Each structure stands twice: as C-alpha cells, then as structure tokens.
Amino acid sequence: MKRRLAAIGAVLVALLAGATGAAAGSYFTDAAPGSEVLLSGCVVRFSDPDGAPSIYANASHQSTGCTDVSITSAGRLRVTQTVTGATEHPIIFAFAQADETLSARGISCGASGGTDDTEYVCFDARLGRALDLSDPRDLLRMQGRNSNLWVGWAHQNGTNR
Secondary structure (H helix, E strand, O other): OHHHHHHHHHHHHHHHHHHHHHHHHOOOOOOOOHHHEEEEEEEEEOOOOOOOOEEEOOOOOOOEOEEEEEEOOOOOEEEEEOOOOOOOOOEEEEEEEEOHHHHHOOEEEEEEOOOOEEEEEEEEOOOOEEOOOOOHHHHHHHOOOOOEEEEEEEEEOHHHO
C-alpha cells in the first residue's frame, strides 16, 4: 500500500511540475541587454505638518521621471511617472525603501504596479497592519521632518526592442 501511495504521489508531483512549468514558461521572454534599461526614481517626503507626501528634490536629492505623488481613496501612496506604456517599457523591478526615520517606527512599504504610476502599501509593524494613508491618524505615522521613502523603477527601453 505504501508503494502504491508513493507511486501515485510521484505521478501527481510530475504532473503538477509539468503543468506549472508549462504555464510559467509561457510568460518567459528572452533576456534584454542591460543597455536597454531605463531607471527612474525619487524621494517621497512626509514632512508637511499633516503628513501629506511630496516629491523631495534639491541639490542632494534628484527626482527623475516622477511627476506627482498622491494618496488613493484606498489609502495607498501613488507615484506617477513619465515612463508610460507597459508594453513599450515593461517593468523589470520596482522598489520602495523606507529611510531610517520610517524604519525606526517599524514602517515598510511595498510596490504594486510599475508603469505609468505605482501604488505603495505601507505596513506598520508596531500596529500590525497596513496603514490607510487616507486616514489622517495613519498618515501621521508617516509624518516627520526627515521622513523619506525612496522609490525607484527599472524598465526595459522599448525603443530598442
């Protein structure tokens, strides 16, 4: 009986692996050369008294390819980019790095999306939940004179495809 169950298990594993490989393989494309990469990013600062986000740029902080920052009705941070067209400029990666001020508060953020605009969900480990930035109390968890979220993207440059 144990051998029969082991055989059935092996067949199921093989079938699932084959099905998963075929499905996953249908999304793969050839690797693009590194020379076809577009980089953009900015620093989002939460220094306004109410915590409202803004793009922070000065002699030491550059904003490249970011045009606007806002909060969605779902309470997510949205950063709008100049890199548009998901098929012309497919996303390679997006990141959000909380600075030492936000990290000390237990706040981290993750990107969702990556072309045209990206929404970020910010999680507060001290509260044990995602922050709703449309709620003034949650937004104040982000507020601080030097509270920064570093965001960035790498896209394939579709003009060379």
